[in-house]
């Protein structure tokens with residue numbers, strides 16, 4: 001493959017490098033991609049001299065590393081009507097459970113393919129993707145998207161886990177690991193798995209050396225369910241017929257984060273989604289364990305789950321990423337649209353330091369990579385946003401819907417207009 005020199009009026013690199021300012025921004029910069037990896041970064045004029053044989057691609061706008069979506073379920077792209085249904089969290093979950101039963105293998109595969117396409121089209125090149133149904137694995141692997149396919153363990157009490165769910169999860173893990181995309185394990189939540197099913201799925205993932213990802217402290221209903229074993233999620237479990245420990249013992253009298261820690265569900269090999277109902281002790285525990293949180297502001301709002309304490313997470317230095325969640329509870333898979341909502345919420349919560357845009361940008365790049373345990377960000381995206389002033393503010397204010405090119409491993413996977 002020939003080397004390609006991608007130039008742009010502004011190149012954002014995320015770390016100070018030759019010719020950049022302290023924030024890693026290069027004016028009239030360039031990135032050399034050789035054999036699918038980033039081989040050189042610096043001022044365009046210097047790189048053109050150093051690499052005269054490289055094919056040249058001159059972009060307008062701001063060129064950045066590919067974005068990392070820290071929490072999604074791409075297979076739910078076809079469930080977008082649920083996001084606009086106006087249902088609050090617990091009835092929404094119940095609706096999801098019902099709807100899932102009538103979705104065919106072909107529909108899962110097609111929906112996952114669309115989800116991967118929408119992610120790439122908006123400049124996202126890596127996703128923490130939760131996969132509940134095996135047919136959703138192959139289209140995402142084929143799309144080239146990087147990241148992890150977290151095989152989900154969902155909806156099992158002890159009896160169901162021992163009878164067939166453990167076997168099903170093992171089969172899905174085998175399929176996921178046989179594909180090129182990295183596999184992980186996702187025990188869904190503290191209210192859809194018994195303690196035994198939760199710990200067993202975590203244990204199986206770790207035995208295989210896989211990372212884990214789970215939903216945590218998303219709604220007030222979850223807090224009530226874990227603490228006292230009652231509420232809408234207890235009603236849902238009873239209706240479905242799950243025998244849940246929290247219900248039979250009248251709750252555990254602690255927070256979801258404490259409960260997850262007790263189940264050995266935290267650690268540097270885990271990241272959690274949501275973290276809406278985490279108080280300062282919970283957030284300190286997450287930090288102590290090295291567990292990052294994927295914040296999903298728009299999904300939380302749509303489901304009435306609450307507002308994640310993003311200003312606190314930022315002020316306390318907690319590792320965070322940002323996720324769009326699925327189209328079943330979110331208006332788009334566009335990470336810059338999500339980033340803008342997260343930034344606006346942090347402002348509303350009183351975060352007033354001038355680094356806010358840069359930190360939110362970090363959350364959708366390096367923060368997401370930390371969530372997923374990815375070492376390097378080797379892919380590129382180009383956004384048609386103003387090139388004057390602070391590029392982080394320009395990307396977050398104007399980047400949604402404005403991705404004009406996405407380059408994955410040296411190959412264009414999305415191009416708009418004259419790019």
Ligand SMILES: [Zn+2]
Pocket residue numbers: 071072073215273325326
């Ligand atoms: Zn989710």
